[in-house]
Amino acid sequence: MNMKIDPWSALNIDDYSKLFEEFGILPFDQLLPEITGPHRYMRRKIIFGHRGYDLITDAMNNGKPFSVMSGFMPSGKIHLGHKMVMEEIIWHQQQGGDAFVGIADREAHSVRGMSWEKCRDIGINEYLISLIALGFEPHGHIYFQSDSEQVKDLAFELGSKANFSELSAIYGFTGETSVSHMLSAVTQSADILHPQLEAYGGPKPVVIPVGADQDPHIRLTRGLGHKMNMFKIEGRENKDGRHYFSIRSKAAPEGALKKLAERISGRTKLFEGHVDVFDLDDFGKLQKIVREVELEFGGYAFVPPSSTYHRFMSGLQGGKMSSSVPESYISLTEDPKGAANKVRKAKTGGRITLEEQKKLGGEPDKCSVYELLLFNLVEDDGELAQIYNECVSGQKVCGNCKALAAERMEKFLKEHQELREVAKDRLDEYGL
Ligand code: SF4
Incomplete structure (x- = not known):
């Protein structure tokens, strides 16, 4: 049997890379040698592309100031996809970045019609408590869009440089789109650029960790930042x-x-x-x-924001994760035993019969259980490579693999939820 030896090959990153080729996104792995102690998402090509990340590696390696920024729309349950972004923010904070996390309540209010109270409640109790439990330090900045005068003022200024055609090309706005919805789009650009205001030390590289579908927004913001500069x-x-x-x-x-x-x-x-x-x-x-x-001379001066692109986890049943199908995702606040059961029922890349599995090997690149291990549950690259190799060579059966993933998921959620209880008592350290 021709055994594959690259445990990251499951990611099909070629599809993503092709998607972005024409927009000038660069492969992330070329920068890996520049990064000390890269995050597992970087090592495993889960973060597969970047724009301008060389500014961030230069800052990390030479003790120069830089920031990391991302936002969360408080619209539902916090799940493993949000955890990915949070981990990326926290990793950059640990590397010396000034970290910013915005709760996009203006967006949730204007797009989803959610009340301000509900936005605040979900923002804190779902998202921010988990962010703190995962290790975000209080010297970073947490804010709600509706509270930040700086973000609101900058959004208005950016609005003077963006026009309807540009925004509708990116967000699909039509004649029916409300003005507040449009304003919430430029507010996201203000979120991204505001770490460079003088109040936070002035112009500097800022990295935005995003999912693979968010590049149009990054391009818009880079363009708006450029237009705002005096020269x-x-x-x-x-x-x-x-x-x-x-x-x-x-x-x-x-x-x-x-x-x-x-x-x-x-x-x-x-x-x-x-x-x-x-x-x-x-x-x-x-x-x-x-x-x-x-x-x-009183002008704005923005360094174009950098970005990293990660691929998405698929749903536990195959296909996409969907917030309307609870079986497709795992929330960080759900019952750990229930989550472990979802893992036991998840779609695998196993063959129909044990005999076939032994003969042909499994298909980890089609296996949502392997994806859980790869993204979340196995930190050690050697251990993961062993699981991969044992799968493709037919030495492993899915039952054992599921049991391992279910056990680790239950343990992770139990511990995370205990840490959330501790985080609830620390909210004032974060100005919440
Ligand atoms: Fe997935 Fe494990 Fe089965 Fe391989 S053995 S297909 S990794 S569950």
């Missing part, structure tokens, strides 16, 4: 074929371009509306000066 830096070539940079602004206050020309060392030429820079040797330094002058 645009463009690479150009003159008629002699010589390369130079042109820093342009239509709206810079008087004196801002002059100040810029003075601060840039080397050869600069000041024109009406732009400064040209020749023989530049350090682009990073140029960007830094440009941002400092933008801030000095």
